Amino acid sequence: MGENAETFIETYQGILDFSTENFIISESLPNPAYHSQSWALNHSRMVSLVKHPPARIKWDSDHVKEGTDAMRFGSAAHSMILEGGKDTVVTQAASFRTKAGKEEKKKIEEENRIPITPEENRVLCDMRAAIEADPYISALIGGGVSEKSIFCRDGFRWVRIRPDLLYVKDSDVVCVDYKTCTDASAEGFARNAYDYGYHQQAALYIDVLEKLYPGREVTFLFVAQEKTAPYLYNILELDPQDTELGRILNGYALRIWESCAAAEKWESYTSGQINSLSLPGWARGRAEQQITQLGVKYDIGE
16 A cells, blocks of 8 residues: 555544545545645646656655745635635734734644634625525535545555545536636636646546546536625536646656656756757847847848
8 A cells, every 4th residue: 555655544544434455535634634645646746747847846745835825815715615614713913914913823823723814804704605695606515525535546656636525426426626716707717727737636636536436427616716806706617628638747747756756866957968948039039129229230040
């Protein structure tokens, strides 16, 4: 099964629903515990492996990075919209920039809870009210199993997913992923999907769930909601062709990770070779324009 998987099972055995050679599942694993399991790749690591050298990803896996305000707000929105805000704590401080605010924030985070300011709480309550006013979407995110941690072995590798909401029926499985954004339209959210690798996320979640629930059709849905009034929302399903592109990229990322892990070598931008460097097209055009303005004659060929 692997040393890290075995250690994980031993540590969290009391809250695991079941574990086999290929799956480890828990409906009550704390969020920080889930995210600390770097031995199993999640979709964020796969996205990074496509965009950055393995050495960067290895560093990120071995070092805890301080979360941003945007990440904190996103986590708070998940808690508020999907779980009634059970993990959020409204602070006395109106801002986390002051000394008192920073201390209060740190204390709450040490308790594995999410600090939010009174103003952030107002916004989150308004976001939830907008969702609850729509019977269809309210029903969609008002049931299912939330935050189920699923670890799946794919050959010699382990991957992990944590669906926001999961509906499992006799013939099909529906996975719902809630995202906050600035533009919930299909066109606007498509940019987020590319920038943040949501096509890779959809592919990974579908593939793991198909293995866990063989013979059942798996549907992956995004519920996107804007962070500014009137807090518009949308329900989106990724085009199957784009999901397949994400699947191909995930395969590449997994092969890179496995190769580096086997060799115990995590490469940077180069492993000794000299890489070609060219000015971007726009910069080359400006340089040529500058030369022309200076009245310098030149001929650099084709």
